[in-house]
Amino acid sequence: MKIAILPGDGIGPEITAQAVQVLNALGESFEMEQAEVGGAGYAAHGHPLPPATLALAKSADAVLFGAVGDYKYDTLERALRPEQAILGLRKELGLFANLRPAILYPELAGASTLKPEVVSGLDILIIRELTGDIYFGKPRGVRECPDGPFKGEREGFDTMRYAESEIRRIAHVAFQAARKRDKRVTSVDKANVLETFQFWRDIVTDVHKEYADVELEHMYVDNAAMQLVRAPKKFDVIVTGNMFGDILSDCAAMLTGSIGMLPSASLDANNKGLYEPSHGSAPDIAGKGIANPLATILSAAMMLRYSLGKAEQADRIETAVKQVLAQGLRTPDIYEAGTTKVGTEEMGNAVVNALR
Amino acid sequence: MKIAILPGDGIGPEITAQAVQVLNALGESFEMEQAEVGGAGYAAHGHPLPPATLALAKSADAVLFGAVGDYKYDTLERALRPEQAILGLRKELGLFANLRPAILYPELAGASTLKPEVVSGLDILIIRELTGDIYFGKPRGVRECPDGPFKGEREGFDTMRYAESEIRRIAHVAFQAARKRDKRVTSVDKANVLETFQFWRDIVTDVHKEYADVELEHMYVDNAAMQLVRAPKKFDVIVTGNMFGDILSDCAAMLTGSIGMLPSASLDANNKGLYEPSHGSAPDIAGKGIANPLATILSAAMMLRYSLGKAEQADRIETAVKQVLAQGLRTPDIYEAGTTKVGTEEMGNAVVNALR
Ligand SMILES: CC(C)[C@H](C(=O)O)[C@@H](O)C(=O)O
Ligand SMILES: CC(C)[C@H](C(=O)O)[C@@H](O)C(=O)O
Numbered sequence: 001m002k003i004a005i006l007p008g009d010g011i012g013p014e015i016t017a018q019a020v021q022v023l024n025a026l027g028e029s030f031e032m033e034q035a036e037v038g039g040a041g042y043a044a045h046g047h048p049l050p051p052a053t054l055a056l057a058k059s060a061d062a063v064l065f066g067a068v069g070d071y072k073y074d075t076l077e078r079a080l081r082p083e084q085a086i087l088g089l090r091k092e093l094g095l096f097a098n099l100r101p102a103i104l105y106p107e108l109a110g111a112s113t114l115k116p117e118v119v120s121g122l123d124i125l126i127i128r129e130l131t132g133d134i135y136f137g138k139p140r141g142v143r144e145c146p147d148g149p150f151k152g153e154r155e156g157f158d159t160m161r162y163a164e165s166e167i168r169r170i171a172h173v174a175f176q177a178a179r180k181r182d183k184r185v186t187s188v189d190k191a192n193v194l195e196t197f198q199f200w201r202d203i204v205t206d207v208h209k210e211y212a213d214v215e216l217e218h219m220y221v222d223n224a225a226m227q228l229v230r231a232p233k234k235f236d237v238i239v240t241g242n243m244f245g246d247i248l249s250d251c252a253a254m255l256t257g258s259i260g261m262l263p264s265a266s267l268d269a270n271n272k273g274l275y276e277p278s279h280g281s282a283p284d285i286a287g288k289g290i291a292n293p294l295a296t297i298l299s300a301a302m303m304l305r306y307s308l309g310k311a312e313q314a315d316r317i318e319t320a321v322k323q324v325l326a327q328g329l330r331t332p333d334i335y336e337a338g339t340t341k342v343g344t345e346e347m348g349n350a351v352v353n354a355l356r
Numbered sequence: 357m358k359i360a361i362l363p364g365d366g367i368g369p370e371i372t373a374q375a376v377q378v379l380n381a382l383g384e385s386f387e388m389e390q391a392e393v394g395g396a397g398y399a400a401h402g403h404p405l406p407p408a409t410l411a412l413a414k415s416a417d418a419v420l421f422g423a424v425g426d427y428k429y430d431t432l433e434r435a436l437r438p439e440q441a442i443l444g445l446r447k448e449l450g451l452f453a454n455l456r457p458a459i460l461y462p463e464l465a466g467a468s469t470l471k472p473e474v475v476s477g478l479d480i481l482i483i484r485e486l487t488g489d490i491y492f493g494k495p496r497g498v499r500e501c502p503d504g505p506f507k508g509e510r511e512g513f514d515t516m517r518y519a520e521s522e523i524r525r526i527a528h529v530a531f532q533a534a535r536k537r538d539k540r541v542t543s544v545d546k547a548n549v550l551e552t553f554q555f556w557r558d559i560v561t562d563v564h565k566e567y568a569d570v571e572l573e574h575m576y577v578d579n580a581a582m583q584l585v586r587a588p589k590k591f592d593v594i595v596t597g598n599m600f601g602d603i604l605s606d607c608a609a610m611l612t613g614s615i616g617m618l619p620s621a622s623l624d625a626n627n628k629g630l631y632e633p634s635h636g637s638a639p640d641i642a643g644k645g646i647a648n649p650l651a652t653i654l655s656a657a658m659m660l661r662y663s664l665g666k667a668e669q670a671d672r673i674e675t676a677v678k679q680v681l682a683q684g685l686r687t688p689d690i691y692e693a694g695t696t697k698v699g700t701e702e703m704g705n706a707v708v709n710a711l712r
Contacts, residue, residue: 114470160513162511164511193490230469230613
């Protein structure tokens with residue numbers, strides 16, 4: 001089985017190295033091949049998603065991705081900026097289903113800005129559609145406003161859109177995921193204003209007919225943002241579009257106060273996937289050896305489970321991570337008085353030791 | 357000066373009645389005229405925004421709005437549903453600037469789901485553009501997908517758009533509001549993905565040249581949702597588009613835990629405005645006399661300040677509200693042990709007494 005390793009920028013290389021170390025400690029034989037992506041791709045080959053990197057990702061069974069972005073690439077024209085690599089990989093690999101768990105480990109309840117009783121034991125799964133919506137819809141651009149009160153002026157514009165089968169397939173992912181959990185799906189839309197999301201609501205409702213054992217609730221996106229703050233534990237699975245999912249998944253991640261712990265998976269129709277931490281490239285702490293590698297290590301566990309058919313090894317990694325937390329080891333982002341502060345490598349080593 | 361009173365549905369009539377009582381207690385002579393809107397408009401005249409209601413709103417110097425929506429109207433076709441009244445009023449009256457303060461009164465810090473140190477003293481102002489963006493952009497609808505991998509399928513679609521002058525005028529509102537506060541504006545966009553919001557960022561940056569005394573920061577919407585949860589007090593003024601503003605303003609309101617306290621103003625180019633509580637029509641508690649009228653009373657204060665040129669009277673109302681909170685009076689939504697639980701009318705009466 002071949003894994004493409006794309007460390008990227010900022011803390012990407014450091015955290016990815018620890019995840020690779022953990023994978024190597026499992027006693028399986030994976031073929032791993034590394035390539036540059038993001039700013040590193042641009043620096044080495046003049047493009048954030050160099051052709052060789054894309055080819056490697058396509059040929060691999062799964063992609064382990066670090067993070068992309070650094071201050072020094074901020075002034076590049078948009079088509080060359082690091083985040084284009086992520087958008088390109090999603091689109092080229094057909095990674096339409098983004099799974100982002102927002103889990104609060106009991107040991108880390110204090111790290112949240114929310115009161116412990118509101119978030120302790122939090123375990124929600126956000127499923128974000130990842131290849132449709134206003135992210136890729138056409139036409140888009142800056143043009144002369146064609147009509148209305150601003151006719152003749154310049155205007156920026158984009159197209160939001162979802163085709164029926166795009167909604168169907170992500171709805172299936174959500175209902176099937178809910179079956180393995182608490183059997184409740186909240187579909188988040190803005191059906192009261194947007195045609196796209198009235199259509200979304202209609203299709204999700206239709207797909208739901210095949211899942212009588214799963215409860216479906218529809219919620220407007222503004223209300224969902226409120227309920228995430230008010231009573232996040234009420235949710236089980238949330239399914240939504242690309243744009244709303246971008247906002248709500250980050251909001252949900254931050255509820256835990258420990259975004260350095262949260263993995264993510266982006267899957268295609270055949271369970272091939274790209275796995276990356278939910279946090280970013282944190283260029284301000286890059287190279288200091290203090291980044292938290294656990295989100296990337298847990299992303300590797302998701303990879304084993306969803307793409308490589310190795311659920312047992314995934315369990316082993318997740319158990320090992322719980323163990324190091326129980327031992328009191330903490331990188332600075334999750335450090336609290338009374339625990340032991342460790343660096344990136346020490347944390348990775350501790351997970352490897354716990355695996356044995 | 358003429359004020360249109362549009363109580364609407366659910367708790368709307370109860371809370372509006374208290375705001376009217378407070379306005380009457382000021383000793384000014386306002387002409388107030390009432391009309392049906394929302395479900396009540398549909399019930400009485402077959403449309404959520406009956407022509408007579410719209411005409412009244414247009415002829416008035418300001419509109420005091422309760423809330424709209426009730427279960428019994430949920431099954432109406434979309435064009436007849438209560439929320440169309442809000443969208444129609446915004447568009448017809450040109451109310452492009454929505455001002456939503458998120459303020460946490462020290463006495464109510466306990467009501468928040470966030471830790472007191474994270475939110476106590478919170479005072480941010482969200483300025484949401486209200487007549488543009490994907491809310492009104494055309495074309496929109498359900499059609500046969502014209503091209504791409506889903507060609508021939510049904511798809512729902514909408515158009516996001518902002519013309520240059522729409523961005524300029526809301527940016528001016530934000531910078532001018534910041535001048536009266538802590539002189540910091542955060543413009544929230546998604547310039548890394550959307551053409552509309554790269555354009556937005558460019559124009560806001562340009563308008564900023566006229567406000568050298570105000571600090572401008574750009575932030576992606578996903579990050580803004582995270583920072584609102586992580587460290588909301590870092591914000592002063594947030595300015596953003598209609599869709600992002602819908603989500604972020606509700607999220608910010610919920611941070612306070614006391615959305616029953618939060619007013620809002622929606623202004624046109626001449627400071628004529630519509631004033632309404634940030635919360636909804638709460639049909640589950642309608643008619644029980646337990647709804648919190650303070651958000652509506654504070655909306656009336658905003659009306660006096662922004663549309664009627666009576667800043668002193670606005671101050672009087674705001675001081676009176678602080679006084680009743682200090683007296684320990686609480687409607688059930690903000691009740692805590694050790695305070696005195698009161699109903700809608702008692703709360704309104706208490707504000708009137710405090711005014712004297
Ligand atoms: C970098 C950006 C294009 C991306 C997105 O908006 O999808 C990011 O925010 C994410 O959520 O992975
Ligand atoms: C009712 C709805 C159309 C409206 C909106 O989305 O603007 C509401 O959520 C609001 O924020 O006032």
